[in-house]
Amino acid sequence: MKSIRRIAQLRRRMGEVQQQMDAVQQAEIFQLKQTIEETEAMGGDPLGDLAKQLMQELSERKIQLEIARQE
Secondary structure, three states: HHHHHHHHHHHHHHHHHHHHHHHHHHHHHHHHHHHHHHHHHHHOOOHHHHHHHHHHHHHHHHHHHHHHHOO
8 A cells, every 4th residue: 555655656746847847948048058059969159159249249339339439
């Protein structure tokens, strides 16, 4: 009898753990991590691309600031 109860407890706990895992996998940070890993697996450099994009945006903003200062 004890083993049957224990099995039932373990099954309930497994269900709870599965729900927690599902919640984690739905989180945005997990999705971002997966996207980065997939892109890297295909030979991409997503963080490098992001850095380049940010540097480009900074350069554009600096130019806009200089133009605004001259006006």
